[in-house]
Amino acid sequence: MKKQSIPIFDQSTIPNNLCPIATEYSKMMPGDWRSSLPVVNRKKCVKCSICWLYCPVQCIIERSGWFDANLATCKGCGICAEECPHGAIEMVAEED
Amino acid sequence: MSAVLKPKNKVLVCDGNEAAAWGVVLSRPDMVAGYPITPQSSLVEYLAQFIADGVLDAEMVEAEGEHSVLSVLQGAALAGGRTYTASCGQGLAFMFEPYFRTPNLRLPIVMSIVTRDGISPQCVWGGQQDAMTVREVGWIQMFCESVQEVLDTTIMAYKIAENHSVMLPVNVNHDGNYLSNGIVRIELPDQDEVDHYLGNKDVNWHVALDPQRPMAVDPLTGGSAGTGPALFTRYRQGQCEGMQNSLGVIVEAHKEWAQRFGRSFAPLIEEYRLEDADYAIITIGSMAGAGKDVVDEARNRGERVGLIKIKTMRPFPIDAMAAALNKVRAVGVVDRSVCFGWNSGPVFQETLAAMYYARERIPCLSMIGGLAGADLTEVHFERAVRETAKLLTGPCPRQPIWLNAQD
Amino acid sequence: MYEVRLHGRGGQGAVLAASILAKALVAEGKHVIAIPQFGFERRGAPVAAYLRVHDQPMRAMTNIYKPNCVLCIDSSLPKVVDIFSGMTEGGMLIQSTKRSLGELKIPSSVATVALCDAVAITLEIFGRPITNTTMLGAFARATGMVSLESLSQALNESNFRDAGLKQNQLALQRGYELTQVHTIERREAA
Numbered sequence: 127m128k129k130q131s132i133p134i135f136d137q138s139t140i141p142n143n144l145c146p147i148a149t150e151y152s153k154m155m156p157g158d159w160r161s162s163l164p165v166v167n168r169k170k171c172v173k174c175s176i177c178w179l180y181c182p183v184q185c186i187i188e189r190s191g192w193f194d195a196n197l198a199t200c201k202g203c204g205i206c207a208e209e210c211p212h213g214a215i216e217m218v219a220e221e222d
Numbered sequence: 223m224s225a226v227l228k229p230k231n232k233v234l235v236c237d238g239n240e241a242a243a244w245g246v247v248l249s250r251p252d253m254v255a256g257y258p259i260t261p262q263s264s265l266v267e268y269l270a271q272f273i274a275d276g277v278l279d280a281e282m283v284e285a286e287g288e289h290s291v292l293s294v295l296q297g298a299a300l301a302g303g304r305t306y307t308a309s310c311g312q313g314l315a316f317m318f319e320p321y322f323r324t325p326n327l328r329l330p331i332v333m334s335i336v337t338r339d340g341i342s343p344q345c346v347w348g349g350q351q352d353a354m355t356v357r358e359v360g361w362i363q364m365f366c367e368s369v370q371e372v373l374d375t376t377i378m379a380y381k382i383a384e385n386h387s388v389m390l391p392v393n394v395n396h397d398g399n400y401l402s403n404g405i406v407r408i409e410l411p412d413q414d415e416v417d418h419y420l421g422n423k424d425v426n427w428h429v430a431l432d433p434q435r436p437m438a439v440d441p442l443t444g445g446s447a448g449t450g451p452a453l454f455t456r457y458r459q460g461q462c463e464g465m466q467n468s469l470g471v472i473v474e475a476h477k478e479w480a481q482r483f484g485r486s487f488a489p490l491i492e493e494y495r496l497e498d499a500d501y502a503i504i505t506i507g508s509m510a511g512a513g514k515d516v517v518d519e520a521r522n523r524g525e526r527v528g529l530i531k532i533k534t535m536r537p538f539p540i541d542a543m544a545a546a547l548n549k550v551r552a553v554g555v556v557d558r559s560v561c562f563g564w565n566s567g568p569v570f571q572e573t574l575a576a577m578y579y580a581r582e583r584i585p586c587l588s589m590i591g592g593l594a595g596a597d598l599t600e601v602h603f604e605r606a607v608r609e610t611a612k613l614l615t616g617p618c619p620r621q622p623i624w625l626n627a628q629d
Numbered sequence: 630m631y632e633v634r635l636h637g638r639g640g641q642g643a644v645l646a647a648s649i650l651a652k653a654l655v656a657e658g659k660h661v662i663a664i665p666q667f668g669f670e671r672r673g674a675p676v677a678a679y680l681r682v683h684d685q686p687m688r689a690m691t692n693i694y695k696p697n698c699v700l701c702i703d704s705s706l707p708k709v710v711d712i713f714s715g716m717t718e719g720g721m722l723i724q725s726t727k728r729s730l731g732e733l734k735i736p737s738s739v740a741t742v743a744l745c746d747a748v749a750i751t752l753e754i755f756g757r758p759i760t761n762t763t764m765l766g767a768f769a770r771a772t773g774m775v776s777l778e779s780l781s782q783a784l785n786e787s788n789f790r791d792a793g794l795k796q797n798q799l800a801l802q803r804g805y806e807l808t809q810v811h812t813i814e815r816r817e818a819a
Binding site for chain 2: 644647655689
C-alpha cells in the first residue's frame, strides 16, 4: 500500500490472545497464480470501460489512450476479454 | 469423486465422506436432506450423485439452510420415513433449534457430524468442538476411528436409533479432514445382508403426523400447575431411560455386526494393551491410530502403557470407563476440543466424573491438541505418553498441556 | 513404508491424483492412506496431498513430514512453497517442468530427480495445462512402485469432469514415456 491515511492499529498495546485480529498486509497478490493474462490491442480499444465495469477484482486501470489490466491483481479470469464489445482483449498464456 | 459402483462390488478405495454416503445407500433411507459445509460438502454431493445415478432411491431435499434441513427431516420422520443428514460447525449451529428438539420428540434420525472446530478464530478445518459442544442435547454420539468404521457405524446407527427401547437420534461422528477426506481401502457390506441386519423399518409406531392415526404431536406440557410437572418429568425420565437402554443396544448392534460381517469394533470404549499397564492414554476419534502406534513402540521399549479409546461419547459409558480406570494408576487424556468451563478438554472432564465410580482416584492429566486441523502425530503422542508417565512419580498438573502450542 | 508428498495448485487435480494413485496401489495389493491437506478451496492456491504406502495395514491418519518422494505437478510452485521440507536423505523428486536438471534448485538430500514437461504434453492433449494424470505416469516411470496398467485401470474407475477418459489415458501414457530420470552424484562434504 502506498498511502495509509490513518495508521494501522498497534497490536503491541493489547494482549495477543484476545479476539483474533490482523494488522499486517499479506504479500500475496491475486496475480501470483494467474495462468493467462489479458493483452489489450490499443488500436481497437475505444475506452468504452465495459472491461472496467465487469472486472471482478477491479484491476482495470485507465491509460491515456486505452484501458489496461494491473497485473499485480489480475487473476486471469478472462471476463474482460469475453465482454469487450470490440474484441480488443486477448487472453495469452502466462510464461513461468 | 470415484466411480459409481453397484453395491455388489466388495472393495472400494474412498474417503470417509464417500464411505458414509455408501453407508446411507445401504440403509435405504426414504429421505435425505443436506446443505454443504466444509469438510462435509463432498458427503452431500455423493448423496446427490447417487440419487441422480439411481444408486440411492430416496427423496433429497436441498434446503436453503441447515435449520430447514433438519426441520424437513423431522416432518419426514413423523410421517414414517427413515431419514439422514450430515452437517458440522456453523451448519450445526444454524441447525441448533431443530437439533435441540429432535431427541425430545424421540425421532430416530441419523446424522453424521463431520467434526469441525469452532469457527473463531476463523477456520475451515477439522476439530471436535462442534460435536462436543452439543453433547448435552440428547443425541446418541459415536466417534469413529477409521473410514471402515464410518461406513459400518452409519448402518449400525439405524439399528440403534430405531430400537423400540431407544428411539433416539444418533450422531455418527468422523474427524473433518483426516477421516472425511482421508482415502483408504474399505469393504462394502452386501446389501441383502444389511437388509437382514436392519430388518423392517419401524420409525413412527409411537408418534405420527398421519390422518389415519389422528393425534396432537408435542402439545403444551409442563408448568407449575396441575398435571404439568409430573407429565413433563415423565417424558424427561423416558428420554433418560432411552439413553441408558442404548448402552446395551449399542453393544448388541456391534456384536451382531461382527457376526454378520466379520468386522468388530469396540462399541463403548476400547481397551488397547491395558492388561498389565501402569498408565494409559485416553483419546477419541481418528487420532487414536497414531496413539496406538506410539503405545506399541513404547511397549517395545518396556514401558507399561496402554490406550483407552472412546467410541460412544453419549451416553457416556460410565461403568466401562470406571472398569478401565481400575486397571491403571494414572491416565492422560488427549482431547481434540476444549471444555471452556473446566480449563480442560471435554473427555478429561467426563473421565473425572466417571472416576467417581472407579475404585480409587488416580492422577488424570488433560492434554489438548489437533485443533482447527492441526495434526496429532506420533511425536505428539510420544509427548503425551511421557507426560502421563510422570504422573506415576510426580505431581499432577491442574493446567492442561496444549500439544500444538509450539508446533 | 514409503511416503509420498504431492504438491500442486488448487484446480490442477493434485488431490484427485492422490486418489487415483491410491486406487492403483490398492489394486496391486498394497495398503495405502492418502490424505489431502486443506486450505482455501480456490483455484491456484497451493495444495498438498500425503500418500503412504505399505505392505501392512496402517492406523495413523496423519500428514507426512519426512517424505521419501516429492511429486510436484506445478512448474511454478517451488518458487513459492518449500516443497522439499523434511525430505529424507536420498529422496526422490518428480517435477513437472520444461527446464533441464541444471536449471533447477534442488537440495542435496535429493538423490533422484525425474523431470517431465507435463505442460507441453497436456497443452497438446487437452489444450489446457492440467498435469495431474501426466505426472502419475511420471511417478510410475520414476519409482517403479506401481504399474501403468493399474493406473490406467484406476483412471477408468474415476469420473472425469472436464476432459475425456481417453485423453487422460493418453496423458498418463505420455507422462510415463517422456519422463527423464536422473541420478544425482552425492557431493562430498568439503
